[in-house]
Amino acid sequence: MNASPMAAPPAGARADWTIDQAWERYGAAEHAVWTTLYQRQAKMLAGRACDAFMRGLEALDLRRGGIPNFETMNLELRRLTGWSVVAVPGLLPDAMFFEHLANRRFPAGRFIRDGAHLDYLQEPDVFHDVFGHVPMLTDPTFADYMQAYGQGGLRAGQLSHLHHLARLYWYTVEFGLMQTGEGLRIYGAGIVSSRAESIFALDDPSPNRLAFDLERVMRTPYRIDDFQQAYFVIPSLDALLAATLQDFAPIYARLEMASDIPIDAVLPTDTAFTRGTQAYAKSRLVGAAP
Ligand code: PHE
Ligand code: CO
Numbered sequence: 001m002n003a004s005p006m007a008a009p010p011a012g013a014r015a016d017w018t019i020d021q022a023w024e025r026y027g028a029a030e031h032a033v034w035t036t037l038y039q040r041q042a043k044m045l046a047g048r049a050c051d052a053f054m055r056g057l058e059a060l061d062l063r064r065g066g067i068p069n070f071e072t073m074n075l076e077l078r079r080l081t082g083w084s085v086v087a088v089p090g091l092l093p094d095a096m097f098f099e100h101l102a103n104r105r106f107p108a109g110r111f112i113r114d115g116a117h118l119d120y121l122q123e124p125d126v127f128h129d130v131f132g133h134v135p136m137l138t139d140p141t142f143a144d145y146m147q148a149y150g151q152g153g154l155r156a157g158q159l160s161h162l163h164h165l166a167r168l169y170w171y172t173v174e175f176g177l178m179q180t181g182e183g184l185r186i187y188g189a190g191i192v193s194s195r196a197e198s199i200f201a202l203d204d205p206s207p208n209r210l211a212f213d214l215e216r217v218m219r220t221p222y223r224i225d226d227f228q229q230a231y232f233v234i235p236s237l238d239a240l241l242a243a244t245l246q247d248f249a250p251i252y253a254r255l256e257m258a259s260d261i262p263i264d265a266v267l268p269t270d271t272a273f274t275r276g277t278q279a280y281a282k283s284r285l286v287g288a289a290p
Contacts, residue, residue: 010089017096021087021110023069031066033115037127038063040195048202049192050178050185052142052237056135067112067126077134081143085134090123095157101150104143106133119195132189133173141237142187145244146173152248161252164218171217172240177201177209177233184209184233184273200227206280208264209233211271214243215251219261229263229281233273 009017042063045054060076062068074084086100088107100107108129113121121128136142149169156165174190184202186192191201201207204227210216212232220230234240261267264278 007093013089016100017088017092017107018086019089019110021070023067023071026067026112029115030112033112033118034067034127035065036115037118038131041131041192041198044195044198045186045192047182048186048198050180050187052139053135053187053192056138057131059138060134062131062135068130070108073130073134077138080138081140083137083143083146085130094162095154098150098153098157101146102154103150104147106137106146108133128189128193132193135192136187136189139237141241145237145241148241148244149173152244156248156252159249159252161248161255164252164255165248167218167220167222168214168244170222171220171230171232172212172234175201175222175228175231176212176240177231178237179233179235179273187234187237197227200280201231204280205274205277207231207274207278208266208272208276209274210266211235211273212240212243213270215254215258216261216267216270218251218255219258221260221263223263226284227280229276229278 009015013019042057045057057063059080060068060073062073070085070087077083077085081104083104083106085108086105087110090109092100092107097107106129109123109125111125112127113125137146149165153162153165156162172188174188176186176188177191178185178187186198186201188201191197207228208230210230210232212234217232223229264276264281266272266275
């Protein structure tokens with residue numbers, strides 16, 4: 001789990017937990033892992049990821065080959081939306097993470113996954129953090145949303161409702177889907193950076209795909225160990241930003257009285273794009289009774 005808010009940064013990190021990316025220290029094998037992952041995903045995401053993501057990928061020129069140099073990438077990112085990427089040694093204390101977002105800095109891991117385990121990740125690496133998250137940060141609306149989320153995180157921490165706000169992050173920033181004229185599209189970083197989930201999230205009959213509703217999302221637990229059982233679909237990035245501009249304090253107060261919603265539920269009040277079979281999730285219940 002994340003370190004306590006008062007924890008000192010690890011040895012070698014600055015007070016704000018950042019480190020140098022030390023781009024010149026990556027070896028050829030590490031660059032090759034990026035290139036393999038990049039080529040695999042970029043091809044598959046055409047027609048699956050939303051336009052904002054594809055535009056961002058293009059604008060940042062992340063296919064020069066090899067792991068991007070944050071310094072070079074930040075020149076363009078700063079010009080587009082005022083965001084920049086900073087390298088960090090691993091997961092940050094919540095307050096430090098929010099502080100960076102509130103100042104339009106996205107903390108990214110510096111290491112890259114092992115070439116023998118391209119699909120297996122315990123902790124976010126530079127491919128997830130940069131390929132997954134940074135293209136969306138070139139979109140002005142999403143850029144504002146992420147900054148507001150950082151500010152909201154600092155407040156939610158004081159109000160002891162971080163677990164509710166974390167669900168919003170999970171079901172939007174990490175696993176969000178969007179409705180478009182061409183059908184559902186992906187904008188969540190956890191999906192676009194995963195080959196298998198890029199297919200599962202859009203095409204598999206198993207998960208529920210439900211219209212985004214702020215309070216509903218905050219009442220829904222999520223899975224960190226496997227594909228999601230529910231995805232939430234926003235009508236547009238503008239609608240997402242508009243829905244989160246309100247003061248969350250009254251919502252948090254209501255949530256104190258409200259129970260969590262089972263992860264696989266479709267409620268009478270839900271608008272369902274897909275009523276999932278949940279077949280995949282059931283198949284993964286090892287040793288469960290039939
Ligand atoms: N409006 C939220 C609040 O009052 C802040 C927030 C904005 C949270 C956007 C998440 C996303 O706390
Ligand atoms: Co992420």
